[in-house]
Amino acid sequence: MRVRGRLTWARRSRARAALVAVLAGVLPPAALATPSAAAGTAAAGTPVCQVRDDRLREISGMVATDDGYVMINDGADDEARRRIFFLDQRCAVVRSVAYPSRPRDTEDLAVGRDGTVWVADIGDNDRSRPTIALWRLTPGAGKPVLHRMTYPDGPHDAEALLLDADGRPLVITKGGSGTVFLYAPTTALRPGATTPMASVGQVTLPRTSTSNPFSFLGRGVITGAASAPDGRRVVLRSYADAFEYDVPAGDVVTALTSGTPRITPLPDEPQGESITYSRDGRSLLTVSETADQPAGTRPTVLRYPVTDAPAAAAGPTGSAGPVASTSVRPAAEEDGGAGGRTWPLAAGAGTLLALLGVGGVLWWRHTARR
Template identity: 60%
Template sequence: MTLRVVTALVAILAGAAAPVALTSPAAASAKDPATVCTITDKRMTELSGLAATGDGYVVVNDGSDIAADRKIFFLDRRCAVTRAVSYPSRPRDTEDLGLGRDGTVWVGDIGDNERDRETIGLWRLAPGGGKPVLYRLAYPDGAHDAEALLITAAGTPVIVTKGVAEGNVYVPGAALEAGRTTPLRRAGAVTLPITSTPNPFSIAGHLLITGGAVSPDGRRAVLRTYADAFEFDVTDDDIVGAITRGRPRAIPLPDEPQGESVSYTADGTALLTVSDGRKPGILRYFLPAGSASAPPPALSSPSASASGASTSAPSASGASPSAPSASAARTNSAATRLAGLPFGAILTGLALILMALVIGLVMAVRRR
């Protein structure tokens, strides 16, 4: 079944909530986006991950059958490729990437449309390095599809699943180690507001988390759907607490063709997005006036110290003190959904229940 057919089914179910137009709290007044550059390289037509560096961008495609497309691409500020790093083995479905404070690139091999993976992967590329290291992880409660990866200032990866209306949050339960599988630990859940921002996938576009990023100074984090970005304030590097208990600011990303990527600019004053498709443009959405962030390191050229860079992964214990218990996260999630719930939201909830009959198709068919 094509994505068009699935979207049509969702639109029919969404009709049950036609009188409803929910808006997000504290919506940010972002201006119309500007295209900072256009990617013309034919190898990049299914972009799923984006990060801004001091001198350009890093991008990845999602799972591809073409070997030339399965690389970590480094771009300059004009979106021209400066280098491309291959994986030592074939990744399954690379859906997002994050940038560590030291310039380490983390690629989230976390997509699982069919929910049949026993393990997922994180690829770690040291600053200036030429060979990513693979770390395997396993969920404690069965397979999940995920497209959002956030990296804390301490270097701890945080994975947010692509659940319907709610994403589960997972962190490593032990230090990552190449050559063995690290268990993941559920640290909470995220429920994002439903807005009226137009997008190609109707109400389904508001329910699925497709990407995430952390600001260069670590004080803000963002999660996106196909329709909007939601920014959270982060205190003491507690990203899990911020996204599971914080109150987000909504930044509309209207009518992006199939937006799955989000990043902060190098100075933290704007968001960057990029969509699937031929010759995609990197779009910039300015954020409301606030403090700028220190720029991240330049990554396009290998650094002189790359050969001496440590290949050991950070411990996951840094996220543990701030991660809420599962019961506390569920309680907070429910409170977030119910607080100030208008009558229209009840109608929307009924539509979501009906939509569950076809949501498996929505999750499985997300490519053209």
């Protein structure tokens, strides 16, 4: 999802957002606490290559291949950017494939064992889409094929896609307060048909304090996902961290819903929405959007080593205050979800808008006096 003016807004409104969240009951007052010093110790990724093609400035999905990378933008207005881009190992575009019709909001990529590229057209900022879609590009094909799907419980915003051991797509919602939901098609996908999906589980993310442009808001959402080449691990990412789960029996849903992840901090990436494994499975690779960055800033693929350390034991839900990047505590569950927790004083949409106005006035008064 592209957030226009994202960095300027994020930096100037952290206090306002925290205030509004506390007033609305979405987060406990401890969310106003300053992140611990441990977050500052997280190491930045090692640069691999820069993407210099101006058509790739809003990168929302990436997968590594034997020859290089496949990348997509999110719902770009420019037709030249609405393509599936194939890059070499130096991040130079070597070819692109156009969609036969206009996608809505392409947010992630996955590659099947046979080399088929799946494009997740699943973004829905306004939660208004009657259907979402997957584009399927088989090796050697000149254009992708569209498959439509519907949620069983109304629209969701989502930015992450995984394939399970059988090649079944799993859509992971973006969330907002630390709990995300998994959906899968109930039958095989068919071109020209709309396939219903079913809810297959939920994931409560560990709470961290990794520094990122969106503060605590950026640590409670999922913006991308990937599977290791051998299928034994999967990773979910937020704007701040990567959460890696072991998949010992090939059951991705069970791994996500009952496993305890290892955490790799991804500190201060401008707007990190993409993640993939290197082809040898030893590294995590990421790339950020740079559309609103200073002139001349290029998207850069970063490498983070995969850790083999055992995951830390999970702590109690709702523990007060932020914790270090390497510790694991489930964040508060998302309102209204299956089995989710509803915070006291949770506000409806109208009330939240009013609180945003109040927060804005308080913030304006605070800055005006400085």
